[in-house]
Amino acid sequence: MAKRTPSNPWTKPAGAPVQGKAIPRPRRTAEVQSYLPELFRGMAITMRHFFKNTKEMMLGQKPDPVLEALNEGVTTICYPEEKRPYPERFRGLHRLTLRDDGSPRCVACLCCSTACPAQCIHIEAGEYGEGDKRRGYERFPKTFVIDELRCIFCGFCVEACPCDAIRMDTGIHATPYDSREQFIYRKDLLMEFTGRDGSRKSANPRHEPGDPTHPGLSREQMDH
Amino acid sequence: MSLVEIVLAVVKILILALFFLNMAALSTWADRRQGAMVQDRVGPNRAVVYLPNMVARVIVLLPPALFGVLAIFSSLGQLAGRAAAERFTMNVQLTILVAWFSLLVLCAKVRSGGAINRAEQMFEDTDPRSIFFAGLGVHAIGLVAGRLVPPAAIPLAAQVSGFVLGGVFLLVGLYATSRVPDGKIPLRLAGTLHALADSVKMIWKEDFIPKNADRLLHGLAPVLAVFSALAVMAVIPFGNDLCFADGNKNGTLDLSDLGHLLATVPASGACNGFRVKLQIIDLNVGILYVFGIAGTGIIGAAIAGWASDNKFALLGGLRASSQMVSYEVAMGLSLVGLFLIYGSVRMSDMAVWQGQNAWGVFVQPLGFVLFLTALCAETKRVPFDQPEGESEIVAGYFLEYSGFKWGMFMTGEYIELVFSSALLVALFFGGYSLPFLHPDGLNIAFGDTVLFQYKMTHLAVSLISAIAFFGKTVFVTWVQIFFRWTLPRFRYDQLMKLGWTKLLPLAIANMMVTGVVVLALRNAGPAADSWLKLLADITQGVVAVATLAGFVAVVVGLLEPVERKKFLASSAARFAAAMGGVKPEPQQA
Numbered sequence: 004m005a006k007r008t009p010s011n012p013w014t015k016p017a018g019a020p021v022q023g024k025a026i027p028r029p030r031r032t033a034e035v036q037s038y039l040p041e042l043f044r045g046m047a048i049t050m051r052h053f054f055k056n057t058k059e060m061m062l063g064q065k066p067d068p069v070l071e072a073l074n075e076g077v078t079t080i081c082y083p084e085e086k087r088p089y090p091e092r093f094r095g096l097h098r099l100t101l102r103d104d105g106s107p108r109c110v111a112c113l114c115c116s117t118a119c120p121a122q123c124i125h126i127e128a129g130e131y132g133e134g135d136k137r138r139g140y141e142r143f144p145k146t147f148v149i150d151e152l153r154c155i156f157c158g159f160c161v162e163a164c165p166c167d168a169i170r171m172d173t174g175i176h177a178t179p180y181d182s183r184e185q186f187i188y189r190k191d192l193l194m195e196f197t198g199r200d201g202s203r204k205s206a207n208p209r210h211e212p213g214d215p216t217h218p219g220l221s222r223e224q225m226d227h
Numbered sequence: 228m229s230l231v232e233i234v235l236a237v238v239k240i241l242i243l244a245l246f247f248l249n250m251a252a253l254s255t256w257a258d259r260r261q262g263a264m265v266q267d268r269v270g271p272n273r274a275v276v277y278l279p280n281m282v283a284r285v286i287v288l289l290p291p292a293l294f295g296v297l298a299i300f301s302s303l304g305q306l307a308g309r310a311a312a313e314r315f316t317m318n319v320q321l322t323i324l325v326a327w328f329s330l331l332v333l334c335a336k337v338r339s340g341g342a343i344n345r346a347e348q349m350f351e352d353t354d355p356r357s358i359f360f361a362g363l364g365v366h367a368i369g370l371v372a373g374r375l376v377p378p379a380a381i382p383l384a385a386q387v388s389g390f391v392l393g394g395v396f397l398l399v400g401l402y403a404t405s406r407v408p409d410g411k412i413p414l415r416l417a418g419t420l421h422a423l424a425d426s427v428k429m430i431w432k433e434d435f436i437p438k439n440a441d442r443l444l445h446g447l448a449p450v451l452a453v454f455s456a457l458a459v460m461a462v463i464p465f466g467n468d469l470c471f472a473d474g475n476k477n478g479t480l481d482l483s484d485l486g487h488l489l490a491t492v493p494a495s496g497a498c499n500g501f502r503v504k505l506q507i508i509d510l511n512v513g514i515l516y517v518f519g520i521a522g523t524g525i526i527g528a529a530i531a532g533w534a535s536d537n538k539f540a541l542l543g544g545l546r547a548s549s550q551m552v553s554y555e556v557a558m559g560l561s562l563v564g565l566f567l568i569y570g571s572v573r574m575s576d577m578a579v580w581q582g583q584n585a586w587g588v589f590v591q592p593l594g595f596v597l598f599l600t601a602l603c604a605e606t607k608r609v610p611f612d613q614p615e616g617e618s619e620i621v622a623g624y625f626l627e628y629s630g631f632k633w634g635m636f637m638t639g640e641y642i643e644l645v646f647s648s649a650l651l652v653a654l655f656f657g658g659y660s661l662p663f664l665h666p667d668g669l670n671i672a673f674g675d676t677v678l679f680q681y682k683m684t685h686l687a688v689s690l691i692s693a694i695a696f697f698g699k700t701v702f703v704t705w706v707q708i709f710f711r712w713t714l715p716r717f718r719y720d721q722l723m724k725l726g727w728t729k730l731l732p733l734a735i736a737n738m739m740v741t742g743v744v745v746l747a748l749r750n751a752g753p754a755a756d757s758w759l760k761l762l763a764d765i766t767q768g769v770v771a772v773a774t775l776a777g778f779v780a781v782v783v784g785l786l787e788p789v790e791r792k793k794f795l796a797s798s799a800a801r802f803a804a805a806m807g808g809v810k811p812e813p814q815q816a
Contacts, residue, residue: 039596045713049265053709056264058785061417063339065269069803070793079269085809091798174802199802 091199094156094171097149097188098196100205107194108168108209110141115160115169123153124160140212140222144190151177152186167205172198231482239507243460246697247649250704251641256422258708265712274420275413283412284404291400295393302389309682311385315376318388319369322395327362329399331355331786336406343406356786429634437536437627444534449628449635452527456642459520462513463649464575466505466659466693467666470498470685492685496579496666505659505693506575513573514566517650518559521605524643525551528607528614528624531636535627543623547614550722551605557730558601564594564741565654578658582665585763586770587655593737595655597730602647603710604726607640610714613722648703652696656703659696662767662774664688673768674761 034040056077059065066076069087080087089095099107111128129145131138154177160169173196180186197203210217263270278286298318306314330350337350376384414420436445471480474487480501489500510516525548532544566572568590569580581587588595604611615623625636652658663671668683717725748755795804803809 042714046709049261049709049713052267053261053264054781054784056267059789060264060269062335062785064789066791067793067803067808069797069800069809070795071791073794074791075267077264077267077269079267080809081269081272087809088799088802088806091802 089174089176093174094158094161095173095175096151096177096196097154097160097169097171097193098173098198098203099147099190099193100168100170101194101203102209102211103204107144107147107190108166108205109144109147109164110166110168111144112142112165114163114165118159118163120157120159121153121155123150124148125150136213136222147190147193149188149193150186151188152183166209167207170198170205174199229479229481231480231485234482235503236507239505243463243465243507244457246700247457247460247642247645248638250645250701251638252422252426253419254641254644254704254708255425255637256419257705258711259421260418261705261708262712271418271421272415274418274424275415276420277411278414280407280410280412283414284407287407288400288404291396291403295396295400297393298389298396299393302386302393305382306385307382311382313683315381315385315388316370316373318385318392319373320366322388322392323362323365323369325392325395325399327358327365329403331358331362333402334358354786354788356783359782359786426634429631432630434630434632435627439536440627441534441536444530445627446632448527448531448534449625449632449639450527451530452524452639453635453642455520455522455524455527456639456646459517459646460649461507462510462516462574463646463653464504464506464509464578464658465649465696467689468496468498468575469503469505469689470500471503472500489685491682492666492688494665494667494670504575505689509573509575511573513571513575513577514562514654515572518555521643522551522555524605524639527639531628532624535624537627539620539622540624540626542620543614543626546620546719547607547624550607550611550614550726553723553726554601554604554611554730557726557734558598558605560731560734560738561594561597561601562654563734563738565591567738567741567745574653574658578653578660581657582660584760585766586657589763589766591655591737591741593733594741597734597737598654599651600725600730602651603707604722606643606647608644608707609711610717611722612716613719616716644707645700645704648707649696649700651703652699656699657770659692661691661695662771664691664695671768673764674757 029035055075059076066072066074066078068078068080068085072078099109102108109126111126113126113128116122116124116126125146125148126144127146128142130142137143156171158171161171175196177186194203198205200206208216212219212222259271262268298321302314302318333347334350334353334355337347338355342348342351436442470489470492471484472487472489473480474484475481480503484501487500489498492498528547528551529544532540532542532547535541565577565587569577569587571577571580577587584590607614613619613623615625620626625633628636663669666685666688668688669679669681670677671679748759793804795801
C-alpha cells in the first residue's frame, strides 16, 4: 500500500485526484494557420486608427482631453500648449488672501507654521502702531515666508488657519526653477496670487471689529 | 564610356540615392508617427522651428505666385493643333482643381477658426463634402464643355484659359498670404523635424568602441551594412525609356542631343533614336545581382556582432545571419515562377512585360505572399526582428554601437526597407507602368475593344511613369511600416519553421505549378492568348478602379465631420468648459 501523504490543511485534500477544468485545444484551422486573414484584420484595425487619428490631428478635430475624454481618438495632449485644468480641490501654490484695504488677512497667530509638518512656513509677527484701531486686538505678519521646495502640499496650513488667510486654491503647480533660492516665496509674492476665480480675497467676508456684522466682543466692551 | 554616359549615370545615381536617403529619413519619421497614431497618442511633435512672419508669408506666397506667373508667361505664345487642345484641357482642369481645393481649405479654416469677413461667412454653414463633390462635377462638365469649343477658337481658348489659371493661382496665393496669422509661425511639419534633429544628434554623440573590440571590424561593419543597402539600387528601373533624336546628325549620343527628346513614341515603345534607360545599369543578370549584393548585408550584421565583444551582440549577429541565410533561399525560389512568366531576369524586361500584360501580383499571387514574407525577414523588421529583439537581447548586433555608426546601421536598415518596397514595386506592382498608360498615351482597351484613347507626348508619359514608380514605392513603404505596428514578434523556432517547412516547400510547389501552366498556355494557341490578354486588361481595370475608389474614400473620410459627446462629470471638466475647451488653438502642424 502506497504511503499516504499526511494531511496538510494548506494544500489540497490528500489522495483526491486533481479536478481541473478541461479547456479545449485552440483550433488549428487552415485559416488560423495561414495567418493571413488575421493579418488583414489586424492591418484593418491599425489603419482605421491611423487614418482617423491623423485626420483629426491635421484638421484640429482631436477630442478634448477632458470634456470628451470618453470618446475614441487621441487621448494625450501637447503639454505646454494644452493644459488640463486641475480639479477644483487641487492643492496648488499658496496665496495670502487680502482684506478690503489690501492688507493681508493674516493675523500672525502662527497656527499654520505650527501645524506644518514640513516646517516650511516662517512668520515674524509685528504689532500695529500706537493709535491703530487694530493695535492690541490683532497682529500682522512682518515677514511671511514659505519654502515651496520643502512644502509637501498637505494642506494642513489651510485647515489650521482661523482667519481663512492662507489658501491653496491658485490652481498653479510648483514651477521648476534652477536654484533653491527661487523657491522661497515671500509675503508680497504670496499676496500677488489670485484664486481660481481671479480674486485676491476669500469668499468668506471678514467682519472687522466695529462693523455692525461683527459677532464678537469689540474694544468698547473691554472695560468690564 | 563617353562623357554623356558618365553624366547620365551620375544624374541617375543622384536621383535614386537622394530618393532612397530621403525616404530612409522620412520612414524613421513615418515609423514613429504611425506608431503614435495607431496607439492613440499625439506622438513626437516637440521639434519646432519658429519662422519669422515675413518668411512664412513668402513661403505661402511663392509657390502659387510662381505657378501663376508660369501659367501666364507660357500662354503668351500662340499654340496650334493638338498642343493647343492639350494645353486648353489641362488649363481648364487645373483651374477647376485649384479653385475647388482652395475653397475646400478655406471652408475648413473658416469652420475651425471662424470667419473674418462677409465673404467668408458664406462658408460657415457649408458642408466641405459638397465643395468636393461639386468640384468633381465641374471637372466632368469642364471636360464636356471643352469639346464644344469650335476648333478654330482652340488656340485663343488655350491662351485665355492660361491667363485665367494664372489669375486664379495669384488670387489664391495672395489671399492665403493675407490669412497667415501675425507673429512668429511655429513650424512643426508633423514631427518631421525630429528625424533631422536625430541625425544632428547622432553626428555629435560620442563614438564608443568597447575596450576589447576589434577596432577595424567594428568600424567596417556599419559601412558594409550601408553599402549593401545602397548598391542594390543600381538595377531598379524607375521610369520609361527616354528616346532622344540625333540632333546634330553625328551618329552618336552626345550632350547636345539631350535637348532633343522625341515628341512622341509609338505604342510599342520602339525608338529610332538613342534610347536612354531610366535605370543606373541594365544588367542581364538583373534580379540575381540584387540577391547577390543583398546577401552581403549578412556580413555587416555578422561582423558587427562578432567585433563588438559582447555576448548579446554576438547572439544578435548569429540570429541575423542564420535568419537571412534561411530566408534568402525561400526568397529566391519564390520568384522563379515570376521569371518563368516574364521570360527574363532583367529588371527592365520585367517592367515592360507588366506594362503590356498584367501586374506580377495578379499572375503570381502565392509567389507575392511568399516573397513579401521572405523580404520582411530579410529586412529584419517586425515581426522578424529577433536579431535586434530588444526584450531578449537588448539591441542585438548593433548593441555596442553609438553615434554615427549606429546611425549608419539605422540608415541602412531603413534604406533596405525602402529598397525592398522598390523591389516589390518593380517585380509585382508593375514597376513604373500605370494601368492603360502606354508609351504613346492613355489607351483604355479591353481585348480589342477600345473604350478611350488619348495621345500624350513622350515627355509627359516619361514624367508620369517616373512619378508613378516613386509614388508606388512610397505607398508600399508605408504599408510595410504598418506591419510593425500590427504584428507581434515571432519566436525564433517559429521563424525557422516558417522559413524551412512552409515557405520553401510552397515556393517549390509554386514554381512547378507555374511551369506546367506556362507550358500549357504557350501551346494552347491564339484563342487562349486573346483570352489571356482580355484577362490582363481586366486586371489593369481593377487596379485603376481600386486606385480611384481608394482616393475617393480617403477624401470622403477626410471630409467627414466629427460629432462627439461632452461629459461634464468633474470640476476639472467644468473649468475646461469655462475655458472653452482644453485646446485653445488647433495643433500647429
